[in-house]
Amino acid sequence: MEAAQAIARPAPSIAALLELAGPDMASVDALIRAHMDSPVPVIPALADHLIAGSAKRLRPLLTVGAARLAGARNDACLKLAAAVEFIHTATLLHDDVVDSSELRRGRVAAHLIWGAPSSVLVGDFLFARAFELMVSAGSMPALEVLARASRVISEGEVLQLTRSHDLDLTQEVYIEIIGAKTAELFAAAAEAGAISAGAEPERCRALRQFGRDLGLAFQLVDDALDYSGDAGTLGKNAGDDFREGKVTLPLLYAMARTGAAERDFWVRTVDRREQVEGDFERARALMAETRALDDTLALAGRYADTAKAALADFPSSSWRPALEELADFAVRRRA
C-alpha cells in the first residue's frame, strides 16, 4: 500500500514555485546581471562563470517566496533577493579557494581558470555589491539580518576549517557548523523577504525558522550526496569531502557505528588523509552497512518537516504549498 502510494505520488519538485516566482525571478536575474558588471573586465567574466552555472537560485527564490507568502505587494524583495545570491556566490568563490576545489556547479572552479587572487578579489566585489543592493533596497532591518548572516557564515567557515578534520567532532558541533555556513543564509534570505513585505515580527520569525530548517535539510542531503551522487548530476566531484578529510554527519555515523574495528581506517584516511585507491569505495560500503546515509537523510527529512510546520499559520495561498514542496524537494533531490 505504502509502496503503491510512493509510486503514485510524483517526486517533489520546485516547478510550481519556479512558475509562481517566474516574473519575480526574471527581474532578480536582470538585477544580478546589471550589478555584476564592472569596467574591470575580469570581474564580470569570473562572476558570470559562477552565476550562469547556477540553475536553481534557491536562496533568492526563498527571499521572493517568503516575501510573497507574507503578502508583499511591491517589489522591495527583488533587490534583496539579488543581494542574497551575490553573498552566496561570494562565499562559493572564497570556499573554493579555501578548499582548493576543482569543480563547482558543473564547471571548472574559477580559481583554476583565473587564479586564486582573482577569485578572492571578485568574491569581495560581489560581497560589496550585495551591500550596495541592500542599501538601494532601503530597509535597515533587512540589511541588519543579512550583515549578521554574512558574519555568521564566515564564522562557520572558519569553524569548519579548524575543526572539520577532527574525528572526535560531535554531532552537535557539526550541526553548529552547517547551521552557520549554510542554514544561516537560508534563514536570513527568508527573513529578509518577510521584512521587506512589512510582515509582523512573528511571521518574520516563522519564515526565518522555515529558512533555517530548510537550509539544514539541504546541507545534510548535500553531505549525503557527496557519498552517493555522481559528478555528472552533482556539478562537483563525489567524494570531495572524503578526499579532503572533511568530517560530515554520514562519516560521523559510520565512524561511531563501525567502532574500534575500523578506527585505523578512519584515522589513516580522514585524520591523516593518507588515501589509496579503493578507500572511498570502502568508506561507501561501511556507510551502507551502518545505514549512515539513510539516517543522515532521515534527519534531513525531520528538518524538512519542522520547516513545513513553521508555515502552518500562513494563509493557504498558492505560495504555501509551493514552499512546502521546496522542503520536500530539498530532501528528495538527487543533485
Added chain:
Amino acid sequence: MEAAQAIARPAPSIAALLELAGPDMASVDALIRAHMDSPVPVIPALADHLIAGSAKRLRPLLTVGAARLAGARNDACLKLAAAVEFIHTATLLHDDVVDSSELRRGRVAAHLIWGAPSSVLVGDFLFARAFELMVSAGSMPALEVLARASRVISEGEVLQLTRSHDLDLTQEVYIEIIGAKTAELFAAAAEAGAISAGAEPERCRALRQFGRDLGLAFQLVDDALDYSGDAGTLGKNAGDDFREGKVTLPLLYAMARTGAAERDFWVRTVDRREQVEGDFERARALMAETRALDDTLALAGRYADTAKAALADFPSSSWRPALEELADFAVRRRA
C-alpha cells in the same frame, strides 16, 4: 633663508590630531576590540595580530576628524570609524594573500602563520562585522558611501592584479588604480564622518575631496618609500613592489626617462620578473639619476596641497590645522 626656515620648522606630525582625537580614538579602539571577538578562537587571534600592529589608525582618525571638523556634537562617527578600520584590515588580509607578502605592519603576514584560507575567511568576517557596525550606526547614507567604497576598492585591486605588470601602464591608469585601491577608502572615511555629523552636502563633498587627495598623496609616498625606505621603519620589506614586478609611479618615471637604453633591464626585471642580485640597487640608482622618487614625492605634495585647500571654507577650529598637518605628514613621513 629657505634652508634656515626648513630647519626652524618642525617636521609635520599627527601628534596634535592624535591629542585632539584622543578620547574619541580610545572609544573607537574599544569598539574595535569588542567587535573583533568571536566564539571561534582563530578569528580574534588573527584579527588581533593585524589590528594590534596598526599604530596610526589613519583612516578611522580621518572619520573622527572629519566629523568633528564638520561640527559633530554626538558620537555617531565612532562606530563608522571602527567600521572603516575593519574594512581596511579586511583588505590588508586579502591583499597579503593575493600578493603573497611576507611582512605587514612590522609583523610576519597572517597567512604565513594561520594559512591563506584563514586569512581569506577572517577578512570576510571583518568585512561583515564592518557592515554590522554601520547598521548599528544607523545612517543609510553613510552605509551607502562605505558600501560603494568597498566595491571600488575590490575593483582597484583586480585592476592592479591584471595590469600592474604592464610596462606600458600609463600614469593615468596608475592614478586610477591607487585612486580606487587606496584613496577611495580615505575619501569615504572622511565623507562618512561628515555625513554622521549632519553636515551640508557641500561640506560632505569637501571632506570627501580632502580624504581622496590625502589618500593619493599617502599612496604615492608609500610607493616611493618602497624604493627608499628600510624594513625596520617601514614595517614591510623595501623592494617588495620591485620584486613583485608591480608597476608604480617611481618605476613609470624611471622607465620613461631611461628610455631605450635600459629597456632590456626593465623588461627582464619587471615584465619577466627574472631578477638577480643587485637588480634592486640598480633600479634605485636609475631612479636617483632620473629624479623619479623626487618627482613622485612632488606629485604627492601637490595632492596634499589640494587636500588642504578643500578645507578652506571650514571654520578654523583646532581640528582644521590638525587635519592640514595630517596632509603634510602624509608627504613628509619616513614610514
